[in-house]
Every structure is written in structure tokens, then in C-alpha cells.
Amino acid sequence: MKHRFENFGGIIAGETPPFLAFVDRDYMRSLGLGPSALWQTEDASINRLSAPVEVHMALTNRCSAGCPHCYMDAGSADAEELDTAGMRKAFKALADLGVFHVALGGGEALERPDLFELADFARQVGLVPNLTVSGRGITETVARRMRVFGQVNVSMDGVGEAYAVFRGQNDFKLADRAVMRLVAAGVPTGINCVVGHRNFDQIAALFTYARERGLNEIEFLRYKPAGRAKDRDAFLKLATTAEQNIALTPLLAELSERWHVTAKIDCSFIPMFCHHRPPVEVLESLGTYGCEAGNVLWGVRSNGDVAGCSFLETIGRSVMELAQSPSIIQPSFLNLTTWPHRAPEPCRSCEYLNLCRGGCRAVALAVTGCIDAPDPACPRVAAWNAQENRHA
Ligand code: SF4
Ligand code: SF4
Incomplete structure (x- = not known):
């Protein structure tokens, strides 16, 4: 332990x-x-951690898929991408800080020839490496080597034709074959599904698929305005609608129970979950959290630069710098971690404020122009804004 x-x-x-x-x-x-x-210290609150619990790490910016919605704007390698020795230093720095999990991705992490060497190194220094991949390049041999990861998730936004909803090209067969190979190799395997309004109706088919393939988990990620998906108007056209935001939680609960497949939602969907008024104590006891950018979570780019999460701008410091001077960690993220203290209405009076923390900062910034604004897609915020506009 x-x-x-x-x-x-x-x-x-x-x-x-x-x-x-x-x-x-x-x-x-x-x-x-x-x-x-x-x-x-007498302060025994759990609000501010000494270091993140989980770090999302882009191993490379390289990716040959070219998806139009890529939140990293992946394509060719970053000019300052860390080499093997540099990545090992970054992993060691995270391990020294006491980080537990590294969620490795890209770009396409498999386009780094040293992926397995790095995963082995992560294990050696006590980190649990998890991986997200598109499915490209997963031969039977590669699938067996993936047993080094705690979990491998294959990106799949829908089954069959629906796979291409954001990507343009339809690589469903390729992703499906990867899933089958990973399952056959005994690798804990799941699906990452980006949810927007055009694939919302396909969610049920994903559960059937997951059940058929023997997967036990699907993680639903909100479509976010970052990287190539940053354009505000395009984001508003592709994101889930207000009705879908409200329908999501009961739908996932029903499908999860029916198919015995666990449904997870990412941090940015927490306002939509809170709309259904789950008891705060239950959420606290289950460790449910909303926007924990810069506290529970960091995003690290392939050049080692750190951000509050993968969807936010970097803070101008590398993971090595932060590990060498742990006292600068908390001050570096104060704009994110102190948000609940200066939350405007309707978040200020919301019973979920300290869990949800106002929804997604990346969405707030892209849609309103202000990173400190409440997430405009939260049903409570949307109702508040509609009322304010009526009074204007
Ligand atoms: S009102 Fe604010 S704190 Fe409450 S659920 Fe919505 S975004 Fe979260
Ligand atoms: S800004 Fe916050 S809610 Fe949005 S993806 Fe990052 S950590 Fe999650």
C-alpha cells in the first residue's frame, strides 16, 4: 500500500x-x-493538497489521426518534447512529490518508441501508469505488453458510423480490434467517450457494445473547447444541449444498471450530476469532485510544462521546477484553488460549491471570456443567467 x-x-x-x-x-x-x-498545523481541512493525486501527462504531441476536435492540437512532435531521459526525470519528480497515478496520453502515446520503457520506469518509481489510446498500432504483441498499465482506455465516441461523429474518419473497426486484443491479453480495458449533442443518442449503443466485449467501464468526457476545438461558436454547436445535460445522469444510471457496466463521468460533468441533488455527504464519502485543477489534478505537457489540467494554459513552470521547490506548488495554482472563496452567484449559494467548484474553468473561459465565471452549462447557472437576462 x-x-x-x-x-x-x-x-x-x-x-x-x-x-x-x-x-x-x-x-x-x-x-x-x-x-x-x-x-x-491545526488546519485539518482537506481543501488544499501538498501535491496532486493524479497527473495527466501528454507523452508526445505526435499523432497521425488528425482528429478535428483534438484538445491538444496534436499532429507533429513538440519541438521541446522531453526525450526518454527527460521523461524519466519528470516521472521521478512526480513520484518524489507523492503522486499516485499518471494518466498517459498524447497525442498518441504509442507513437513514442520508448512508451513501454517509460511505463516500466513509472512502475519502478511507484507510480501507477494508465493509458489512453486511439487503438492504432495495437497488435497482439503490443496488447500483451500493455499489461504494465493499470488500465488502458480506448477512445471511442460511438459504435459503427457514430464513431466518426467528431473525428471525421471512421476508425471504429480499428478501435474495436484493439479493444478485443487488449481484453484477450487480460489488460483492464475501458472506453473513453467524448459526449456532445450529436452522439448523445448513441450512448445506449456503447453500453451494449461494452457488455458484448466484456468491458466493465465507460468514461464519459464532456466535449471541451481546447486545442483544435477551441473555437467558441464551433464548441457551442457541438457541445451537449441544455436538455441533454439534464438527461445525462439518469440515462447513465439506467444503462449502467441494465448492462452492468460502470459509467464514469469526468470532472467537468459534475454540475450536471449535482442538478439531480445527490446528498452532499454521500458525494464527499465517495471522493466525488468537480474542478480540482491545480490541486487533486495536474496536466503536464510533453515538454514538461505544468497546467492545472490538460485543458488549461500552462503556468510557465516545469514539473521538475515544482518538485524541486514544493513550497511554490500551492501559490502557483491559487487562481484555481481559491475559486470557491470568490465564487459569484449562483455558485456562491449552491450547496455543491465546495465539491463542484463552479464547473469547468476551460468551458467558462471559452464561452464567457472569463475563467472565473460559473460554468454556463450548469443547469442552475443557465437558469440564473436566463433570469438575469430577463431582468436586464
Ligand atoms: S451552481 Fe455552480 S457550484 Fe452549483 S452545481 Fe452549478 S456550477 Fe456547480
Ligand atoms: S478545468 Fe476543471 S472541470 Fe474543466 S477539465 Fe480541467 S479540471 Fe476538469
Whole structure:
């Protein structure tokens, strides 16, 4: 079991079965862990972590797929892309900070010839590497080598024709073959589905597909305005509609129960989930969180630069710099992590404020021009804005 101390106690994690838990000081002591210098403060709140729990890491900007909605604007390699030695340093820096998981992607991570060397190194330094791929290049041999990853997710926005909804080209057969090979190789495999208004009606077919292929998890990611999908008007045309935002949670709950396939939503869909008023205590106990950019989560580019998450601009510091001077970590992300203290209405009076944290900053910035605005697609925010406009 891996652990890390925090002011409130600590974080513990294991892989078989996979778990990650935030526990208090007494619980850490009961495990024979501590005391820690971090416990000298009386502040035992869990609001600000010493380092992220999970880091989304773009191993390369290289990708031959050319999808028009790519949030990284991937294509050719970044001129300053870290080489193998540089990536190893970055992984070591993250491990030294106590990070638990690295979600590796790109671009297309498989277009890096040293992918498996890096994954092995991540394991050596105590990180659990997970991977997202398009499915290109996954031969039976490659699939077997993927057992080094905690989980491999194949990007698939729909089944059959619907696969191409954002991508233009239809590589469904290729992605399907990759899924089958990964499952046959015994790799924990899931699907990442970007959800927008044009593939919303195809969600049910994905559950049937996942069941047929023996997958136990689909992660639904909100279509986001970053990279090549940054254009505001295009984003507004392709994102889920207000009705779909409200319908999403009950739909996923029903399909998940029917097909016995776990449905996960990403951080940016939390406002839509909160609309259905789940009990705050239950969400807290399950570790549900909304926008945790710069706190629970970081995004690291292929040149080592750090951002609050993969969809936000970098902060102008590399992961190595932050690891060498941990005291600058919290100040570097204050604009993101202190958002709830200056939240405007209707977030300020929302019972989910400290969980949801106002929705997606990337969407707020692209749609309103202000990174501090409440997420305009949250149903409560949309209703508030409609009322404000009526009064204007
Ligand atoms: S009102 Fe704000 S805090 Fe509440 S759910 Fe919506 S975006 Fe989140
Ligand atoms: S800005 Fe926040 S909610 Fe949006 S993707 Fe990043 S971490 Fe998630």
C-alpha cells in the first residue's frame, strides 16, 4: 500500500483491488503511519493538497489521426518534447512529490518508441501508469505488453458510423480490434467517450457494445473547447444541449444498471450530476469532485510544462521546477484553488460549491471570456443567467 501524508492525515492507495482513500490522522496512526510534520498545523481541512493525486501527462504531441476536435492540437512532435531521459526525470519528480497515478496520453502515446520503457520506469518509481489510446498500432504483441498499465482506455465516441461523429474518419473497426486484443491479453480495458449533442443518442449503443466485449467501464468526457476545438461558436454547436445535460445522469444510471457496466463521468460533468441533488455527504464519502485543477489534478505537457489540467494554459513552470521547490506548488495554482472563496452567484449559494467548484474553468473561459465565471452549462447557472437576462 502506498501512502502520503497531508495536513488532515494522509492518502492511502492500493492496486488489488484498486482504491484511493483520504483518511484522517487517527486512521493513519492506526496503520502505524506518522506522525508527520504536516500534522503540526491545526488546519485539518482537506481543501488544499501538498501535491496532486493524479497527473495527466501528454507523452508526445505526435499523432497521425488528425482528429478535428483534438484538445491538444496534436499532429507533429513538440519541438521541446522531453526525450526518454527527460521523461524519466519528470516521472521521478512526480513520484518524489507523492503522486499516485499518471494518466498517459498524447497525442498518441504509442507513437513514442520508448512508451513501454517509460511505463516500466513509472512502475519502478511507484507510480501507477494508465493509458489512453486511439487503438492504432495495437497488435497482439503490443496488447500483451500493455499489461504494465493499470488500465488502458480506448477512445471511442460511438459504435459503427457514430464513431466518426467528431473525428471525421471512421476508425471504429480499428478501435474495436484493439479493444478485443487488449481484453484477450487480460489488460483492464475501458472506453473513453467524448459526449456532445450529436452522439448523445448513441450512448445506449456503447453500453451494449461494452457488455458484448466484456468491458466493465465507460468514461464519459464532456466535449471541451481546447486545442483544435477551441473555437467558441464551433464548441457551442457541438457541445451537449441544455436538455441533454439534464438527461445525462439518469440515462447513465439506467444503462449502467441494465448492462452492468460502470459509467464514469469526468470532472467537468459534475454540475450536471449535482442538478439531480445527490446528498452532499454521500458525494464527499465517495471522493466525488468537480474542478480540482491545480490541486487533486495536474496536466503536464510533453515538454514538461505544468497546467492545472490538460485543458488549461500552462503556468510557465516545469514539473521538475515544482518538485524541486514544493513550497511554490500551492501559490502557483491559487487562481484555481481559491475559486470557491470568490465564487459569484449562483455558485456562491449552491450547496455543491465546495465539491463542484463552479464547473469547468476551460468551458467558462471559452464561452464567457472569463475563467472565473460559473460554468454556463450548469443547469442552475443557465437558469440564473436566463433570469438575469430577463431582468436586464
Ligand atoms: S451552481 Fe455552480 S457550484 Fe452549483 S452545481 Fe452549478 S456550477 Fe456547480
Ligand atoms: S478545468 Fe476543471 S472541470 Fe474543466 S477539465 Fe480541467 S479540471 Fe476538469
